[in-house]
Amino acid sequence: MIKVLFVCMGNICRSPAAEGVMKGLLTRNNIADKLYCESAGTSGYHVGDMPDSRMREHALRRGFTLDSLARQFQIEDFEKFDYIVTMDNANYRNVMRLDPSEKYKSKVIPMAHLCEKLSVTEVPDPYYGGDAGFEEVLDIVEDGCSSLLRRLELLK
Secondary structure, eight states: OEEEEEEESSSSSHHHHHHHHHHHHHHHTTOTTTEEEEEEESSOTTTTOOOOHHHHHHHHHTTOOOOOOOOBOOTTHHHHOSEEEESSHHHHHHHHHTOTTOTTGGGEEEHHHHOSSSOOSSOOOOTTSOHHHHHHHHHHHHHHHHHHHHHTTSOO
8 A cells, every 4th residue: 555644844734634635536546545745844833733623624515524633744754755745945955854865855745746737846834824724725735645646656
């Protein structure tokens, strides 16, 4: 089974959205037994918290349930997961700081690099913005997650 970890800063908006979208895509395509995913944050500010209520609401409108609890990225995650998908450049740098020898560099991929339909450089943090920011995040993570499934040859 392929294992994917989505990483943002606080693990309450972007990465749980990616986790929920991926789980939804897996279920919709009857391939939930092919890939396991979680999400984590590079900071520990929100450990144990549910995803942001606004992100949960926007995701639910698209048919995606976000029910994970926030946790912080751990060194062991490098070994546990096959792919570590970061939401922005700061998250990428923070994860890579924990791998100074770059032993796991090939596992760490920015979400923006997975997108096929949208041309983006990062998944923007919607926390301090309005509804449009949450919708933009969902657009990006849907594009990136679908693309990752195709690259892994789990979707046609």
